[in-house]
Amino acid sequence: MTCSRNILLGVVLAVNMEACNNAMPSDLTNAAAGIASQKTEAAISCVGNSGARSAKGAGAGRVNAGAGPISANGAAFGPTRLNTFRPEHIPAGMVWIPGGEFSMGNADPVGTPDGGHERMNDARPVHRVYIDGFLMDATEVTNNEFAAFVKATGYVTVAEQKPTRTEFPDAKEENLVTGSIVFTPPPGAVPLDNLLRWWSYVERADWRHPTGPESSITGKGNYPVVQIAWVDAEAYAKWAGKRLPTEAEWEFAARGGKAGELYTWGDELTPGGRWMANTFQGRFPGLDDAEDGFAGIAPVAQYPPNAFGLYDMAGNVWEWCSDWYRSDYYSQLSTKGVSVDPAGPETPYDAAAPGEMKKVQRGGSFLCTDQYCTRYMVGTRGKGEWRSAANHIGFRCVRHP
Secondary structure: OOOHHHHHHHHHHHHHHHOOOOOOOOOOHHHHHHHHHHHHHHOOOOOOOOOOOOOOOOOOOOOOOOOOOOEEEEEEEOEEOOOOOOOOOOOOOOOEEEEEEEEEEOOOOOOOOOOOOOHHHHHOEEEEEOOOOOEEEEEOHHHHHHHHHHHHHHHHHHHHHHOOOOOOOOOOOOOHHHHHHHHEEOOOOOOOHHHHHOEEEEEEEOOOEEEOOOOOOOOOOOOEEEOHHHHHHHHHHHHOOEOOOOOHHHHHHHHOOOOOOOOOOEEOOOOHHHOEEEEEEEEEEEOOOOOOOOOOOOOOOOOOOOOOOOOOOOOOOEEEEEEOOOOOHHHHHHHOEEEEEEOOOOEEOOOOOOOOOEEEEEEEOOOOOOOOOOOOOOOOOEEEEOOOEEEEEEEOEEEOO
16 A cells, blocks of 8 residues: 655644644544645555455456466466576575566456455556576565664664755654554544555654564564555665665566466465465454464465475565556557556656656555455555655565576
């Protein structure tokens, strides 16, 4: 779910206005909350869902990808063809992704079992892409790994930096505070028509304090680092001698050499009744009953890897990609035959928020559920303003051999 601390400031302003206006309704339908909602939505990937549950088992079904093309809900997937080269040395903690040609994108999931209610129009048309081989981190970057980077460089993340008057010329001085977006589950059931019911701007929330100043990452060194903006992830990658993956590289890796499947592990959400990723069960957003083993974020590598040996390519935390996000980008690529190592569009464009500078996110998070957002489905896309952070956003890196 995912402009900047800058966007989050809109939440602070709206909350302050609400506290000063006794006439403001608690359901956040007032004008000030509407402004906050608009700004927050630019920072959250999953928005605008009707909230009704999907009809489990009532969908059209899927055909498993084999050697030939398949079709699902009008989206055609051709076979994945893998390259054969493999480097002699694979660095510790990384996995070789052989590259090759595949069908990129996602069919309309509405009507499939557990598919939810988002049509994912930005993930179509499905199109052919060729990718060179590359190395990818087996897991998301952890708190321990990010801490080593900060210790070595003294780096200060976006969430730790006080917003400036230049950034917010109209903001009151008392609202120029460090902080970030935090998932704040309500105590009971709420309508799913306004994400401000479960997202809050929390002062002094940052990577060391993911849910606010009283929280800590002590004892959580092997958890994914979160509250990371795109610029923070990019800085870490450069220090580590790596880079962020392109969106095409990320999807190729997530598919594990398969074609057209719904998830990184196949076409069933819970094969044999087993949860394969850290997502949200229970009643969203107020009650995660941890049926998958974790309520909230999980340590890395708690679920089976995909066919390439990558962990958590679905769920747990969103992962930044290097590409600018354009909602119409796939339409552009589909006219070019096989796209070779596409690096994303030159400029960003989100039809829902045309003025925002957004980067692609992939994989979904521990908050994904068919009650609201199913973007843990491989081939679906997320987006976030490049200087935004939240406690369900992290990253992993890649490099050439």
